[in-house]
Amino acid sequence: MQPTVVIIGGGYSGVGTAHKLLKHTKPKVPTLRIILVSRSTHHYWNIASVRGVLPGAISDDCLFYDIKSGFQKYPSDSFELVVGSVSEIDLDQECVVIQTPDGPKSTPYTEIVIATGSSYPSRLPFTSIGTYDDTRDELHQLQRKIEAASSILIAGSGATGVETAAELAYAYNSSKDITLVVESEAPLSMLRMDLREAAARGLEALGVKLVTNARVQKSTQSGSKMHIHLSNDDSHETDLYLPLFGTRPNTKFVPQKLLDDRGYIILERTLRAKGFTNVWGVGDVGNLESNQLIYAESQTQHLAKNLDLVLTGRPDQVTELKP
Structure with missing residues (x-):
């Protein structure tokens, strides 16, 4: 052969x-x-x-x-x-x-x-999810959801979660509430603590709300809202939930x-x-x-x-x- x-x-x-x-x-x-x-x-x-x-x-x-x-x-x-x-x-x-x-x-x-x-x-289109049409169509749908949302909660404080939160906050300034759930005391756990703290300050300067030392335990849809239940017993209501972890x-x-x-x-x-x-x-x-x-x-x-x-x-x- x-x-x-x-x-x-x-x-x-x-x-x-x-x-x-x-x-x-x-x-x-x-x-x-x-x-x-x-x-x-x-x-x-x-x-x-x-x-x-x-x-x-x-x-x-x-x-x-x-x-x-x-x-x-x-x-x-x-x-x-x-x-x-x-x-x-x-x-x-x-x-x-x-x-x-x-x-x-x-x-x-x-x-x-x-x-x-x-x-x-969750099949979010941050990676290819299938055929060209599948991924492109899902991306367009997410774009429409982002445009319509007044509040967006992101779970996952790795590079993708942090960059997405920063891009959204920069693009929409204060017109949308952007929240990032961080599983430890600062995002980007693979980096040195001083860099992680600098990233946290940068996100907050853009208007991102950080919820630290918490994980999403459960998410439920109620009408047009998503209810997010965290491991620290807090709950959040948001128009759009992006689980960027796992x-x-x-x-x-x-x-x-x-x-x-x-x-x-x-x-x-x-x-x-x-x-x-x-x-x-x-x-x-x-x-x-x-x-x-x-x-x-x-x-x-x-x-x-x-x-x-x-x-x-x-x-x-x-x-x-x-x-």
Whole structure:
């Protein structure tokens, strides 16, 4: 079988890995074929979603990019985009089953990369939630809700929650009440305390109301209002509730033997799935680092180098990702 790398996921890591292999490895391995599987025809530039949710702030053309057009510079026989979702990975037969609009399709691989990212349980469109139409339509609906709301409560004080609160407060000044629920004494728990305190001061200067040392216990809809019950026994009423916490890896199709108890792929520091030499994971699906773009980018670089070594006959030279 000709060397065939199946990459599952049309996000940063999946698209990035495909480009790197076609640009750097294909010239050394003329028979190399890359198959990219994506639920969406378009790559969602979701790092900009914290501003993209503001009505009229960023056009769709700047948030969504047609995936196929980005690969037209490569030989047509070296790349295939399959629009669909993977329902099964057969590790023994080394093939994947893809559900496409034309029916199921079985595709063999010599190397497989799982790069399907993570998403919010609420399906908020801060990540891709399905097809291009699904994500775009949900984004437009959220924009309309934000425009209509007089009060917005955000739960989750990681980067997405903090940036969203700041963007909303800056855009609407004092015309909307923006509240951020913070689970500890200050937002951005991954940073040093002085930086966290500076972020809190910056948010408050923009008019964001911070509720610290609290978590959302329950949210209920009552007419046009959402009632939010917190762990500190406080309750809040708001027009719009954005639960920006609890992202989960998109790994439902991945064999259970590859996953830890949280649903993340158990990776070696080479980015291989533990126990397999031709199964790889990258980005938010893996258990090595937290779900942040900066880690996904460095992992993508490292994965492409290791795959290049394997595909050019030097598997003994693969290296481990440095912390």
